[in-house]
Amino acid sequence: MLMGVAADAQTYDPDYPVCMQIYGPVGYLDCRYGSLDQCKFLAVGRSASCIVNPYFTQKAPAVPHRSRRLDHGEG
Template structure:
């Protein structure tokens, strides 16, 4: 009887779990656009400058935001040049 109860609880927990969404922010681009519609909002990170994003957002229900994950991508992009030179 206990096993049935455990199985029922486990199945109920699996069926009520919310689906996981993928990461919204692309760490390769510093600027994102957040668009709004009656279906909800969306964030797309595909801009290299704020002016480029502002031109796309012009006339739309949208705003440009900085990518909070861009700094981590830039820090791990490659080795530091100062470390390669060594002592003089």
Template sequence: MMRGLVGLILGMGMIFASSPAWAQRYDPNYPVCMEIYGSDGSVVDCFFTSMAQCKEGATGMAGICFNNPYYVAPPAEAAPAEQTAPAASATPARSPRR
């Protein structure tokens, strides 16, 4: 009885471990997504750069625009370094002649 239970638990663990992972539905490169509703379910498309662009694309469709919860904003560009005048070149000291 105990072996059967252990075998069942290990078997279920292997089944769940080998299940294919679902693909991420949200592209983290774009801040706005649209969920389009159809007769066979809904589809999420994340390729909009603004809410206005998404709403234009949704015209005439049963869908909704929303902020992408997985959006990763690009890092801010560093401010350019302040330019300074080059330092005066030092002339090598000459040793006194003997």
């Protein structure tokens, strides 16, 4: 016999560096903030706190392509 049990699975959106953790009877994480300042501004007056998203996948900056220059000097 299988019994269904509700599980509170928290999800972290890896596209955003900051999450707002909302407290209460139905607490949850809202990970859609670009900075701690933005999150804190929007958390004012709420039972919430802002945390760094541990699963944020920062995109690596593009590496400029450098051409290889061969030295054909006599030596």
